[in-house]
Amino acid sequence: xxxATLTDVSLDSILERLTQLTKLESDWDSYGALPxxxxxxxxxxxxxxxxxxxxSALVGDRLLPxxxxxxxxxxLQLEWRGPxxxxxxxxxxxxxxxxxxxxxxxxxxxxxxKNQVSLSxxxxxxxxxxxx
Amino acid sequence: xxxxxxxxxxxYRRIPNVHLYEDDTVKSVAFQxxxxxxxxxxxxxxxxxxxxxxxxxxxNPDTTKVGVLVAGYARSLGFIVRHDPLPDNLAHCLIEGxxxxxxxKLLAEATTILTLPE
Numbered sequence: 548x549x550x551a552t553l554t555d556v557s558l559d560s561i562l563e564r565l566t567q568l569t570k571l572e573s574d575w576d577s578y579g580a581l582p583x584x585x586x587x588x589x590x591x592x593x594x595x596x597x598x599x600x601x602x603s604a605l606v607g608d609r610l611l612p613x614x615x616x617x618x619x620x621x622x623l624q625l626e627w628r629g630p631x632x633x634x635x636x637x638x639x640x641x642x643x644x645x646x647x648x649x650x651x652x653x654x655x656x657x658x659x660x661k662n663q664v665s666l667s668x669x670x671x672x673x674x675x676x677x678x679x
Numbered sequence: 680x681x682x683x684x685x686x687x688x689x690x691y692r693r694i695p696n697v698h699l700y701e702d703d704t705v706k707s708v709a710f711q712x713x714x715x716x717x718x719x720x721x722x723x724x725x726x727x728x729x730x731x732x733x734x735x736x737x738x739n740p741d742t743t744k745v746g747v748l749v750a751g752y753a754r755s756l757g758f759i760v761r762h763d764p765l766p767d768n769l770a771h772c773l774i775e776g777x778x779x780x781x782x783x784k785l786l787a788e789a790t791t792i793l794t795l796p797e
Contacts, residue, residue: 578693658784660780
């Protein structure tokens with residue numbers, strides 16, 4: 548099986564899903580949630596582009612997040628599942644990212660939670676999860 | 680009158696579809712709430728309401744489901760669970776305490792989505 552090249556991997560579907568989330572109105576969760584922040588949306592798009600450029604040649608279309616979700620404070624979450632674990636990255640409207648990395652399964656499962664991390668740290672942990 | 684919440688009491692939380700995976704399991708973000716530093720998660724005491732009544736509070740009932748979790752499990756994560764009746768919602772309770780992403784993940788995994796009759 549051939550490895551996808553940079554131009555093969557399209558972000559269109561995931562960007563469309565993110566765009567749909569920006570259309571959620573206030574109180575979309577019935578507990579007073581805020582709409583998705585435009586700043587968080589732009590940061591999420593930029594993160595996806597950065598992940599594509601960093602990892603496309605190595606992991607092909609596995610670089611695409613397995614899930615995207617809004618958070619009640621206007622943030623967004625991108626999730627990746629790979630051979631080395633599951634990663635949830637929170638993209639806040641301010642300058643920071645945070646993440647939860649889950650490795651292993653069952654009683655052997657280990658959690659690593661970090662707040663106020665940089666874009667380069669996020670790219671590093673996405674690589675950890677996705678690169679075989 | 681305030682109700683004592685037993686460990687085996689069931690709690691309802693409305694979960695919007697955007698917080699569900701395709702297999703109807705719950706995403707951790709369903710338990711990330713506004714309001715820092717006092718982390719508190721609104722739920723309802725099952726024995727004082729019904730899933731249908733809980734769903735009626737949803738802005739969009741067609742795109743919302745009701746999840747159920749056990750009070751004792753939330754307590755096992757270090758949260759306090761207490762009755763907090765509101766004028767329009769006597770079943771309202773709060774799960775309170777220091778929250779983080781790991782606890783949100785565990786709460787989500789312990790939540791089961793109810794299938795309601797059409």
